[in-house]
Amino acid sequence: MNFDKKIDRRGSDSEKHNNLKEKFGSDDIIPMWVADMDFRSCKSVVKALKNRAQEGLYGYVYNDKSIYESIYKWQEKRYGWNVKKGSVFLANGVVSSIAFAIQAFTKEKDEIIIQTPVYHPFARVIKENGRKVSANSLKLTDERYEIDFKDLEKRAQKAKMLILCNPHNPTGRVFSQDELERIGQICIDNDILIISDEIHSDFVFDGKKHIPIASLSKQISKRTITLNAASKSFNVAGLMTSYVICENKKLEAIYKSYLKRFELCDNNIFGTVALRSAYESCEDWLDELVKYLQDNRDFACEFIKDHIPILDVKKPEATYLLWIDFRKLGLSPTKLEKFLVQKAKLGLNNGIIFGKEGKGFARMNLGTQRETVKEALANLKKAIDGFLAK
Ligand SMILES: Cc1ncc(COP(=O)(O)O)c(C=O)c1O
CATH class of the missing domain: 3.90.1150.10 (Aspartate Aminotransferase, domain 1)
Known part of the structure; x- marks a missing residue:
């Protein structure tokens, strides 16, 4: 290339x-x-899309197991996360998935923590859904942005949800295991649901490692919904396809029942083809x-x-x-x-x-x-x- x-x-x-x-x-x-x-x-993504386009068959989608297999393998190989089988489903985008999670798991006026400065649609979807932004400002030191844990602890006492952005857009931070464990513990202590947006996880530099927060422990995973996609990594964002990892069946049922109310359970056929091909052939x-x-x-x-x-x-x-x-x-x-x-x-x-x-x-x-x-x-x-x- x-x-x-x-x-x-x-x-x-x-x-x-x-x-x-x-x-x-x-x-x-x-x-x-x-x-x-x-x-x-x-090239393999382009070829797979061309092949599918040439078939001329673009009906409703029912994914076979291979797409989930490729996601498990990707998470395992790239981040060492052995995702529990049966806990992945496809979605139409990370931001819309955040908005649905806000609706499914919080009420009007509930506080939702974000770590600012942060990807701007986070605050927008919180506000547009009638919830309140609780801004845990990152602290800028001479070297990098750091989490203000004291402030996070205080905010967690009142909030219902944390939208984590890891790796963090726009600061480029990759949170360490220690930082993620502290975040996880604060969320456990205060019964907070974690929505972890990990869409930038493939772009990590200098040999550093991305750690999915849900991979750290069962206790954290139980209260985490992880959102990821091949869309940034393989430049296929226009195909509107992402995926959700939720290892807690109760949370998954609540989330899916919310989606069902709006008949939001279908996927884009080209997004599916691109995701599978990217994860299988483009590492x-x-x-x-x-x-x-x-x-x-x-x-x-x-x-x-x-x-x-x-x-x-x-x-x-x-x-x-x-x-x-x-x-x-x-x-x-x-x-x-x-x-x-x-x-x-x-x-x-x-x-x-x-x-x-x-x-x-x-x-x-x-x-x-x-x-x-x-x-x-x-x-x-x-x-x-x-x-x-x-
Ligand atoms: C942190 C983060 N989350 C989500 C998105 C967008 O994801 P999607 O297009 O799947 O809604 C972006 C795009 O810039 C992003 O930077």
């Missing part, structure tokens, strides 16, 4: 590339916002990709350190997302976005959408060709040099 090969995604119904004018007020920018990648998926491709993304990360972090020292970045341990601290420029979120679009010609995610802790930050998507990363950072350097020269 040549990850360096540039691909023009305009005209391919890509959210990241369409409507830039509407979103950023300009088409003349490098889009590095929505978290998908500018790479073609693994080498993924390993190559992770190396490429790690090099992108290293390049970007070094560049910022050497050439734009007024900015700060903590090297992400995972994800292809770079969380950049622009606070020394002293710009409000609106002015920062305007500066990035108009002066640096970049479409990034404004940090403020991830929570108040994101004020003065922006998230840059490095899931793209190295040349694009270089071009984007050169633009950024030029814009900031101009800003500082004023």
Whole structure:
């Protein structure tokens, strides 16, 4: 796979590339916002999809056991988690699964903990479902973001659910076994349900290991619903397919009965084909990709350190997302976005959408060709040099 090969995604119904004018007020920018990648998926996935498309048979789906087998094998091989057989089912997306879990397991006005700054739809689905956000702010140290356990303990006394993001978007943290055990214990002590979004688990760098929180103990697993997908890892997010792992039959029954009320039990046939093929045939491709993304990360972090020292970045341990601290420029979120679009010609995610802790930050998507990363950072350097020269 040549990850360096540039691909023009305009005209391919890509959210990241369409409507830039509407979103950023300009088409003349490098889009590095929505978290998908500018790479073609693994060849085996493309072939499997082509074969299925050519059959011309796209009726309702009933998955045979092989898809679950491939998920068990993946979890076992990549993360050492021996998932209990019969505890996986497919879904149409991680965020919608979070929303259903909120509905199925909490009541209006219940408090739900998230660890901010965090992937912005978490707060949105909590609020849109009439629940309250309880924000356990991560603490930024000189090295990285850390969990404020004292604050978490306090919040846990009142909350009903924790939505964990591990690996964490946008900070790139991979929580350690010790951190996850402490989170698990707090949730056990306070009878909190854990919804663990592990969608970025395949993008872990520097030989670090992702640990599914439910794999730590039976006690934790009993109160955890894990959400994952092949969608980020193999760049097939448009197929709207994810999966749920729930080793507690009681929780599974409650969750599924909620889905049934809305007839939400069907899967997308192409999503199923892509997931199976990715997990069965594309592990080498993924390993190559992770190396490429790690090099992108290293390049970007070094560049910022050497050439734009007024900015700060903590090297992400995972994800292809770079969380950049622009606070020394002293710009409000609106002015920062305007500066990035108009002066640096970049479409990034404004940090403020991830929570108040994101004020003065922006998230840059490095899931793209190295040349694009270089071009984007050169633009950024030029814009900031101009800003500082004023
Ligand atoms: C942490 C996290 N969860 C979930 C999603 C989206 O998942 P889905 O498209 O399956 O809803 C993203 C996408 O950026 C993400 O970063």
